[in-house]
Amino acid sequence: MNDSYLNFVNSPFGARLARSLGLPKPEVLHRYRADRPEFDGLIAIGAGREPHLLDALANLVASVGMTSVAHESAGLWVPLANRHGLMTGRFEPAESGSHGKLTALLFDASGIEDSSQLEPLHGFFHDTLRSLGKCGRIIVLGRPPETCATPRQWTAQRALEGLTRSLGKEARRGITANLVYVEQGAENGIEATLRFFLSPRSAYVSGQVVRVGVRAGADALQALDWNQPLAGRRAVVTGAARGIGASIASVLAAEGAHVIGIDIPSAREALDSTMRQLNGTALAFDIAAPEAPAQIAAALDEQGVDIVVHNAGITKDKTIAKMTDAAWQSVIDINLSAQERIDDALLAAGILRDGGRIIGVSSISGIAGNLGQTNYAASKAGVIGRVQSMAPHLRARGITINAVAPGFIETQMTAKIPLTIREAGRRMNSMSQGGQPVDVAQTIAWLAHPGSAGVSGQIVRVCGQSLIGA
Structure with missing residues (x-):
């Protein structure tokens, strides 16, 4: 769907008018394109006391082929970078123009154990933020507060959430800020x-807190093809005929997966067309039907699957006083209960292989609620409950379960608002615009990635850091 205001204020005349009238000017986001470099530019590295993750950051910078500069807070970075054979230098605030615009800011706060040790965060971002270019990336790394040894360490690490989310709201210009524990x-x-x-794939994901835990298989990535990380894997996507589901299927296929798309029989023509373009497989099932789990399991049984994406969903909006029993039940059944039944069937039969991925599609309505959507919000909050409750049970099999929670995404459904x-939905976030279906799809592809074995039980909002549910 077209955002006329975004297009206008980014035209030469519209940009001048926006400046003269003081109108907000949303940035055209840099999204991933296969014909453009995924990683380039200059990263500034900062750190608190006794950082634990600089070596992992050096491996990352070397792997993606970017250049780094060390802020004074990261005194250990230069010798470490040199040992990794990296091109690096020192960041000098007074001479920041000589470096050009920075692409990303990475801060290792993993060693901070007391609130009195938070000052280097201020120094780093005070010095570097104005040198961060449009659509830049901010990543803060810490330790999960709940694993900290002392209350003071827990307190200091929890403070990183407020800092990171505030940075996302202050930076603007299409810049994202996220925290990785x-x-x-x-x-x-x-x-x-x-x-x-760090990449353009996360263009509409900001203000998020992600925990990476110890998981089996998290280290076995030496032979991984980062361009085709899902090669050899089979992925099921429900509601795949069109919209966000079709985009999810397209991105997973582009990363090497064989996609099995599921949608209702009345959408068979669109489903066949989508799957044909991806060399995928089309299955026409009504997931809410009592016999659907067994039918789906039988269709997948011979080869099994590695990834299950529960995207199918409906809305039937009314205030609860005006909502019929049928409207309530159909939304709960399709958006939530069908997922439970399908997963039960696939897990019981071993069709979802060990080391697999389950990814649900929730919504910020499931986090914050929404007027006239008690049924929808209940179903999407239930998806969050499934993720949180099932993650510990699936751990022994190496299966992860996560969900994305989209905000305002430009689709045929939101076009009818x-x-x-509609304009309020677009502007009430740090990006001042709606997201695209591909933003949801790219986030799901990351959660499906073999390297995401340590990410489970997480809810990741794809909402441009919406003010709703923030």
């Missing part, structure tokens, strides 16, 4: 997550 022992399993947050409400 790394469990002790998981240092070698963070590259896929850092690559995602009244203009004033």
